[in-house]
Structures are given as C-alpha cells and as structure tokens.
Amino acid sequence: MPTTPLLDGIASPADLRRLSPFQLKQLADELRAETIDAVSVTGGHLGAGLGVVELTVALHHLFDTPRDTLIWDVGHQAYPHKILTGRRDRIRTLRQGGGLSGFTKREESEYDPFGAAHTSTSISAGLGFAVARDLKGADGHVVAVIGDGAMSAGMAYEAMNNAGALGKRLIVILNDNDMSIAPPVGALSAHLAKLLSGKTYLSLRDHGRQLTRRLGRGLDSKITRAVEHARGYLTGGTLFDQLGFYYVGPIDGHNLDHLIPVLRNVRDAPNGPILVHVVTQKGKGYAPAEATADKYHAVVKFDVATGQQEKAPAAAPSYTKVFSQSLLREAARDDKIIAITAAMPSGTGLDAFAKAYPSRFFDVGIAEQHAVTFAAGLACEGLKPVCAIYSTFLQRAYDQIVHDVALQKLPVRFAIDRAGLVGADGATHAGAFDTAYLGCLPGFVLMAAADEADLVHMVATACAHDEGPIALRYPRGDGVGLALPDVGVPLEIGRGRVLREGTRVAILSYGTRLGECLAAAERLDAMGLSTTVADARFAKPLDRALIRRLAQHHEALITVEEGSVGGFGSFVLHALADDGLFEAGLKIKTLTLPDRFQDQDTQARLYAQAGLDADAIVAVATGLCRPAARRSAMAAAAGLRLVPGHASGTVPLHEAST
Template sequence: MSDRPETPLLDSVKYPADIRALDKSQLPQLADELRAEMISAVSQSGGHLGSGLGVVELTVAVHYVFDTPKDKLIWDVGHQAYPHKIVTGRRDRIRTLRQGGGLSGFTRRSESEYDPFGAAHSSTSISAALGFAIANKLAGESGRAIAVIGDGALSAGMAYEAMNNAEAAGNRLIVILNDNDMSIAPPVGSLRNSLARLVSSSKYLTPRRLAQKLARAMPEPLHAAARKAEEYTRGWMTGGTLFEELGFYYVGPIDGHNVEALVEVLENVRDAAEGPMLVHVVTKKGKGYAPAENAADKYHGVVKFDVVSGKQDKGPGGGPPTYTAVFAKALTAEMERDERIVAITAAMPSGTGLDKVGEAFPDRTFDVGIAEQHAVTFAAGLAAQGYRPFATIYSTFLQRAYDQVVHDVAIQNLPVRFAMDRAGLVGADGSTHAGSFDLAYLCTLPNFVVMAAADEAELCHMVHTMAVHDSGPTAVRYPRGEGVGVPLPENPQVLEIGKGRMIREGRQVAILSLGTRLEEAKKAADQLDAKGLSTSVADLRFAKPLDDALIRRLLTTHEVAITIEEAAVGGLGAHVLTLASDEGLTDGGLKIRTMRLPDRFQEHDKPEKQYAEAGLDAAGIVETALKALRVNSAGVEEVRA
C-alpha cells in the first residue's frame, strides 16, 4: 500500500466553510488533492471507488456554492459520498470506512450534520430533498435542498414520482443529475458548458421572464403557442424537455470535471427565482485514476489495492465458489434444458451472476434497471403466459417490490421463481444491505414455497426444484460469499416440497437449522456431544411449507429444540412455535428456543464478528442449549431453585 499523498490545500480544509474561504482559482487544486486522498484511503480500507472519483469536482463545487449544512445536500445511494465525508469533518476517520466501529460506506444521519438523510438504496434523494424543501417553506426558512442523483437511479420510478410532485417546492429544490455513463447525453465540451451558463444566467432568465409576461398578455391560443415554442426550442437545444414537462427548469449538460464552470452554473442556479431546477452534469466514473476509468465495473466496489499498479488484494484464491457463481451456473444449466426459462435482474447483473447467464442466453436474460417493482410484475406477466421466470434480486432490494410480490404473484398463484441473493448478514455493507427480512415477509404469504440452501449442492437442487415447479411461486435464499466446499451435483435432484433431512440423530437436544448456519449447527452438536448431551441436527430446507412430521417428531422426542436461521424475528422460529402451540407440543415440558438475528439493525463489520454478536455461531448455539437445560459449560446440571 502506498504512503499518503501530499495535500497542502486539503490539509487546510476540515469543514465546507473552509472551502468557501478559498479563492475560486484554488478549487481545481483542492479537487486534485481530494481525489488523491480518496484513492489513498480506499486503497487501505476497500469500498466503493469509481462513483466517488467521478463526483470530486462536483463535491467541491456544491460545498463552495451552497451554505451546507443549512442547505441540505442529499446524495442518492450515498456510496459516492466519500469525498463529501473527507471535507465534512471526517477525514481523520476516512480510513476506517466499512470497518467495525468505523465510518459507514453510505451517508448516515448519526455520523454528521452534513448527512441530513441516510441512504444506501437507490432513487430516494429527490423525494427526501422535496421533504426538506417543503419543510423549509412551511417554516419560513431560507435553506435549500440539493439532491445529487445518478442517471442509473433515474431508471427507478420513485425518482419520477418525486419530480412530478416537486413544483410545490419552488426554487428551494435543486436536483443535480450526475450523468456518469452517458446514457442520457453524449460527452459534452465547452459549447455545452457555455449553453448551461447561458440558460442559468440572469441574462437569459430575465428576458425569458419578460417574454413569458408578454405571452400571458396575449390571447390564450397565442399565449400557449409562444410558451410551447420557447420550451421545445430550448428542450431541443439542451435535451431537457422531459424534465421541463415534470416541472423543472433544466440546465445543462455541463462538464462535471470543470470545477470553475460548475461553480458558475451552480451560483446562477442558487440565485435564480425560478421553480425547481435540474442541473445535468456529465462525469466519468473513476475519473483521475486510470485503472478505475478503464474498468469502471471492476472498480465500482473494491477490496484493498495497490495504488500504483491498481492490483486488488483478493487473497490467495482457490477457495470454494461463491453462492452467486453456483447459482449462475445452475440457472444456466436449467436454461439449457428448458427454453421457457428466462432470467430477470434489476440493475445487478454482475452482483447476481446474471452477467454470465446473459452471455449464454442474451435473448432470455433481462436487466430492467433499478426497477424491482417492474421486475416482479414483468416476471408475473411472463409466468401467466407459460414461461418460467427467475427474478434474481438481492433480498434487501426485493423489499422494494413487496406489494407486487403479494398482489401480482401470490394472489394470482403465478409460478414466479425468486432467487434472493445476499440473504442474511453482508459484512461491510451493513444494515442497509443485509437480507434480514425475506423469511418474515414471504412466509406469511399463502401459496409460497420458501427454501434456504445449506450449501452449494443444496442450492443446485433447489434451483432445479424451482425450475420444474409450476403450481405456484417459489423462492430460494442464499448468502453472500463463498460456499463450504462441497462437490456440486452433476444431476441435481427435484426436492420433495416441504421435506427436510436429518443430518445426525440424538436424544436430548434437537437443532433445527435453516440455511447456511448448518455448518455451525454441526460444530455445536459435536461440542454438545462431547459434554455428554446427545444432539440431533436437522436441515429443514423449507421455511414454507414446514416439514410438520419431522418437526413434530423432533419436538416430542427431545428435551430441548433450537431453531436457527439467519433472518429476523418472524421467520422459521415463529412458524415452528406456531405449530407447537397449535398442536400442544410443549405441554409435556419441552423447551423451545429460537435463534435468529437480533431485533435491531446490526452495524457493519467482518461477517464472523457479526455472527458472533448475533449469537449465530457454534458457541452461541451451545450456550443456548446449556441454558435451556440449566447445565453449566462443563455439562454438569446446575442446582435448581
């Protein structure tokens, strides 16, 4: 890892007020130093790199022009806000990003007053900024709200819902569109920058307002024609007609790496008496660091890396494949067998493995953008027409489409297959990306089959089972990271719906495991057996429907039954307790304990520390069993009152 860069100007900046004290001519140097500091920091901590590098100049310009934190700056998603964190009093902690006890990889209200709204999921910034702007308007406060949203986030309908509602905010709302992959407009240069400065300046706005007054004095047909002529002429010149129709005054495109031009435009926008403004800024993801510029996808999120070579420290390698890779391979095999199978993702092809699937089946693999609601109903439409769609979406992102899961899939009993990647804890990404709630929100729904893979081979069996199951919706959950190293089956099996499997038989303690905590359950059983406590372990496989017969047998033949799942309260444990209550299985003195994620949002940390904190490791299982049996750690029964 390289030494820290020399940053004499950045060293004089702790808060945005220090930026505003600089001469405008110093801002390019500040941006260069800020970029160098960010590269150095992320090389040591890992995290999101490319997006933050693309907004360095924009970060400097916004804090120079606006009176933050009185003016509220809201970053969409927040993973591009590392430069923002450096200049808002957190530089001394920037190398703790995404580490236990360190800074979050996203914006967070509890970290700083300069983070007025927490984020990590996409497309929330305009809605939140509108809330701040209207609050200021109602309170008679002068502060503005500035939302910085990437063009990828504009593929989500929520952004347009907010923009359609934004007119009431007046000139207190400013949206900055960070166009970082040229999906809206081609690269722009000095001509477009000049145009942006022109349409945001008083030289343009004043005559425009005069023309509007004259037009309003005309008879209605002439008034309407004059207004539309002005709007569509400017929209044709600048590409902003869509935003104008949504009630925004459009400015741009402008080069997002020309900090002085940015400042000039933003000052004009700040001082304008128009209504909501949208500033279209074109940036380059990974700007200023060649490896990130040349491979934006690989440097979007990085582990520790060498600054000079760009080589990422990915460890020794040679370990088991990731669950994501196993899923992609299994799904590809199913698509080879059945041309009715299609794959759908919501802007996460590489994250879900569907980039590999898409290479094999480009006509049957669909990336719908950041539009999970649409993805689910799109899948439902395909299923209604006899196709077999796999909606492959992170567990945490599927939450955004819950109504569609209920209304468009479950109620109609359509055979949509949900593959929920990143189920459970996710380490450095923290609570915003943890897949904690899918068992609770899916297992309550009639018609659903919900599975959890204990290892890579089980995931292959479950993908195959889903592929041939046409009598209703199915879901499988699997975690982030590598598998346990079991061989993959050449010919996957069709699992019997709602049937678990016994791993080992015992007499006193029964561990009912769901998902990849099975390895820890087996370790715990070994330790309990060593203490003289005969222990059974079952892999239930299905959270819904439950294997009632297996659960009933275990609950009626053991002294203690422990359920374990990597999910929030309301999942497997709750349904096992309901079964036991309905059938009176605890009347004979059986002790049932449910082990699950704690009823709070866990902070980002290394996965093994998160599991230990949640008690979802072998030590936690053993402790739970001993307490239930009222024996001490040596296996000796405690004196009972």
C-alpha cells in the same frame, strides 16, 4: 500517503469557501488522491466517488452546508464529501466495525441530512426537506445529487412530477457518469448552460410570459411551449421540462471553470425546481479505474501504484456463482426459463446467462416493482421467469409480490441473493427480512440453501415448480467447499433432512448456519448432551412430521436462522402450538438475528454478535438442559423419569423404556 497541503487545512466546508478558483482545482486533485489512498486501505466503492470530486468541491464551495441541505442519492459516492466534512481523520475506518459507514448516515454527521444506501430516494427526500423549509418559514437551499442509473427507477420520476407540480425551490443535480443521456460536452454546451441558467435569461423568460398572458391564454400557451421546446431541442431537456423542472446542461462535471458559474447561477435563481445535468466520468483521475468496465465500482484493498486488488483465492465458489451455473444448466434443458434482474447482472451472476441466452435475459434497470410484475406477465403465458434480486432490494417490490404474484398463484421464481448478514455494507444491505415478509403470504414456497451443493438442487426445484410462487435464499460469500452435483435434482417440497442423531438436544437449522450447528453439536456431545441436527430446507411449507419428531423425543429444541424475528422460528412455534406439542419438559429457543439493525463489521463478528455461531448455540443448549437435568434428578428420586412429549411429562421408571 499523498501530499495534501491544501486539504490538510480543510477542517470543514467553511474553510473550503475561502479558497480561490485556482486553489479549488488543486484541492480537487488532493481530494482525489486522498480518496484513492483511503479506499486502497479499506476497500469499498471507489469509481463513483472519483467521478464526483469536482462536483463535491463545487457544491461545498457555493452552498452553505449544513445550513443548506445536500442529499446524495445512494451515498456510495460520498467518500470525498465525508473527507471535506470533518471526517477525514476517520476515513480509513470506512466499512470497518465501529468505523464510518460506506454510505451517508444521519447519526454520523450533520452534513448527512438523509441516510441512503438504496437508490433513487434523493429527490423524494429533497422535496420533503424543501416543503418542510417553506412550512416552517425557514430559508436555505436543498440540493439532491442523483446518478443517471438511479433515473431508471420510477420513484425518481414520481418525485420529479410531484416537485414540478408544487413548484418548490429545489435543485436536482443529475450526475450522468455513463454518457447514457447526453453526448460528450465541451465549451459550447458549457457556455449555453451558463447563459440559460443566468438571471438575464430567466428574467427575460418571465417577462415574456407576462407579455404573452396579456395577449391571450391560448397565445401564451403556444409561445411559451414553443420557446421551451426550442430550448429543450438544443439542450436535451424536454423530458424534464415536461415534469416541471427548468433544465440546465449538459456541462462538464470535471471542469470547475464551467461548473462553478452555472451552479452559482442556479443557486441564485428565482423560485422553482431546477435540474442541472452534469456529465462526469466514473473512476476519473485513476488510470486503473478508468481502464476497467465497471470503473472500479466496488473494490477490496488494492495497491495504489498498480491497481491490483488483494483478492485471496477462494476455497470454494461463491453462492452467487453456483446459482448462476446451476441456472445455466437448467436453462439448457428448458427453453421456457427466463432470467430477470434489476440493474444487477454481475452482482446476481446473471451476466453469464445474458451471454448464453441473450433473448431470454432481461435487465429492467433499477425497477424492482416492474421486474416482479413483468415476471408475473411472463408466468401467465406459461414461461418460467426467475427474478434474481438481492434480499433488501426485493423489499422495494412487496406490493407487486403480494398483489401480482401471490394473489394470482403465479409460478414466479425468486432467487434471493445476499440473504443474511453481508459484512461491510452494513444494515442497509443485510438480507434479514425476506423469510418473514414472504412467509406470511399464502401459497409461497420458501427454501434456504444450507451449502452450495444444496443450492444446486434448490435451483432445480424452483425451475420444476409450477404450482405457485417459490423463493430460494442464499448468502453473500463463498460456499463451504463441498463437491457440487453434476445435475440438480428437485427436492420434495416441504421435506427436511436429519444430518446427525442424538437424544437430548435437537437443533433445527434453516440456511447456511448449518455448519455452525454441526460444530455446536460436536461440542455438546463431548459435554454429554447428545444432539440431533436437522436441516429444515423449507420454511414454508414446514416439515411438520420432522418438527413433531424432534419435539417429542428431545429435552430441548433450538431453531437457528440468519433472519429476523417473525421468520422461520416463528413458523415452527406456530406449528408446535397448532399440534399441541408444548408439553411439560420440552424447552424451546428460537435463535434469530437481533431485533435491531446491526452496523457494518466482518460477517463472522456480526454473526457472533447476533448469537448465531457455535459458541452461542452451545451456550443456549446447555442453559436449556440444566433445568431439565435438575428435574430429571428430582423425578428419579420419586421413582419417575421425564419423557418430553408425554401427556403428563413423567412416567414410572419401569415404563420409560416403552
């Protein structure tokens, strides 16, 4: 455990505001050490938090949080913020079941005014807080901290454009941690930022505007524009000025002597939106993080002294890696295949594609809407775009999926990673809804891989499909250890498969819960409940013949999926009703993720809580078959036998064999 005498005395930001500038520097060092030690125990997002330690200290020192509103974009950099805001005693429960969230969360603390785990929302939310403050006649500052990566999303600029037009008092901190906007900064730029953010300059600027107005509107416009462009040329702020923000920076985000005076000036400035450009280093202060390409963006448990992460050897390749390798093989055979991702090349496994086929790979930044419509344009010209996007991130592009792809019947391929529950990242990243939100769209083909071998064939299926949009979903984590086929073979669209035959219970699985279904069937057989297990493979189009067969020849039919209510199970129920198969004697149960957001925990515990493991499936099957067993006994006493699917539900015993 690090030695942290100053940090030990911080119960809330109010304690922080009593410290001297020299003490703030020591506190920042202690806060960084505490963050490193805590994440070494829990794993999580490390690099981004280390980059904003000084900024976090400065903001809580200068602003009266929580009365002043502080919004962190995404929230994965907010671990130091959590430590300073009364949650230090729980910081080593980060991302654990019942512990602190890995992101900001309203239910967790009054210091988290807005929950976030998806990027580029902070300025829009901040503007909402600022407008609400003014409508209520309240006071206080609103500060939104957004990273330069998040500025690749159009939503950030939409918010800035609106904020600039409204002219509300709003402070945006642009945390530039990748040198993507500005060159390295030093004393000169810090002095310039301090000067331009001061009351003297702001007052002179306002007086100058009043003077030029008296000289005529045209002259006023020309002089004001010339002054602002000159300032923008020196500071790099022209773009933000044009959006209506007063730009200050760049300044060194690790130098409290530079940071605090500028933020104090900005805090005390007159009304209007201001953007402060702060340059930081991701992974700052921890040598192993500084030395890696991703600056330890996300880590598992690690040794603080060496930085060595405790990754257990995988028994099988991850689904993401299988997808990546399968797509590479398809691309080698077909030069029309194009790979697209939205700022997640390594997360989706497309970094390997980028190295192999750089001219056919496109990372469009945090811009899922653009990614989908960009793919639609490629498809119009006969190319084969593959959009690899996490399930929860694809939600951001829903209108484009509907209007630009599905409506035009364009063969865009969607590779939906992180489908199902994701564990420590919690509800914000759980891929629960894609089957439901895509399945309602006409002409969409939906597939879910049951295992890594199946995924290889589904990648080939998607690449070969040219008759409209198609999506394949697969989970986070490793496969089950099956041997992978050398070549993917396109599957017959809308055709499932039966893996084991039984007579009483039918389990129809969609996705990687298939292993749990097979385990449940073994136990049910041992209990005298002969069980069929089928893999639907497709949620759309459904294998109606398979569903009809399962419904007509079993007492109970159970569907199992790692998706929300309104997905695969709902489609099966609709098909059964359509075909008139809700007959006497047939019991049906759809097992889905619960109709609520599940907090973080291990994937195994989350699936158990959701009722999607073998224990739950066995319990459901036995519960369904007990009433059927009683009815069978009653029917036998009357000289009849239950036959599910038969028009009357029963037939004389001597006819049962036929």
